[in-house]
Amino acid sequence: MSVSGIESVGFTPYVPASVSTNGSAKVTGSGSEFGSLVLDGLDRLEQVQDKTDQLSVKAATGDLNAIHDYTIASTEASVTTQLTVAVRNKAVEAFNEIMRMQV
Known part of the structure; x- marks a missing residue:
């Protein structure tokens, strides 16, 4: 099965700014990059959900000629939402673990 026609659907995969083209992540000591990644992810989630809506x-209304476009967008929104919730849960879990540490 060929995926060369995926551009025609309008799908553009989300690649964070701190990930290089070869897939390796750039690790630095600043928390501002993590914050910007979170905001970028939330913006991407909002865009995907708006497109699905x-x-x-x-x-x-019957104006959509190809129903598979909606199906793909709906699945993408679902997966993006699940990823966002999973990242949020891990962040809360990490915060709670830090709060339990004794100084």
């Missing part, structure tokens, strides 16, 4: 309205 627009396609769902088009599907409901």
Whole structure:
């Protein structure tokens, strides 16, 4: 199965700014980069959900010619939401672990 036509769907994978093209992450000591990654991820989530909302309205009104566009966008929004929730849960878990440490 070829995936060369994925650009026609409008899917652009999210690649954080701190990940190089060869897939290795750049690790630095500043927390501001993590904060910007979180904000970028939340912006991406909002964009994906907005696109899904627009396609769902088009599907409901009959203006959407290819229903698979909505299905793909809906699945992408679901996976993006699950990833965001998982990252949030890990961050809360790490914060709670730090708070339990004795000084």
